[in-house]
Amino acid sequence: MWEDRRGRIDHDGPATLWAQVVADIEADIAAGALSAGSRLPTELELAEIYGVARGTVRRAVADLAERGAVVVVHGRGTFVANNR
Amino acid sequence: MWEDRRGRIDHDGPATLWAQVVADIEADIAAGALSAGSRLPTELELAEIYGVARGTVRRAVADLAERGAVVVVHGRGTFVANNR
């Protein structure tokens, strides 16, 4: 499920890296590959998976959280939201 | 206390943005609205509050810290100085 996804990120195109990460994760949620309540990899793991910096992952997660797609819990992790 | 302050920043005038942020925060400290030891919003929050970039906030905070108005603590935040 969370193998190497560096190939999905275009570092040279016009789209920002964090937006590409958002789109990729949101596609998994929409496809049902990520069930509600399930935990995402840690920020550091996501950074490795996508081949970007942790700060870039945090921007992506912040965007997902702002739109209610995920819920972030300090000290625990990031989870797919229940109510969509 | 930390609502939208974009209206206090003049993006077209002669004064630099970071100097305006410095003046605005320092005015609050002088007025006692910001008590000694209280924490300021994060750099990103201040950037949103004033409608400027993070780099601009960092310049403002660096200036305040250099003059002893605030104390920046690595990993914790920025606090209003005690000794004035």
Next chain:
DNA sequence: GATGATTTGTGCGTATGTATC
């Protein structure tokens, strides 16, 4: 309860590219 590991939160410093004045 104490300790340590894990994970997110915050900040530091820097770099690149673009745009405007």
Next chain:
DNA sequence: CGATACATACGCACAAATCAT
């Protein structure tokens, strides 16, 4: 051209919340 400002992105360090031992 230089200074200012914005947005993005990187890497690192330390703090705080949580959880397992």
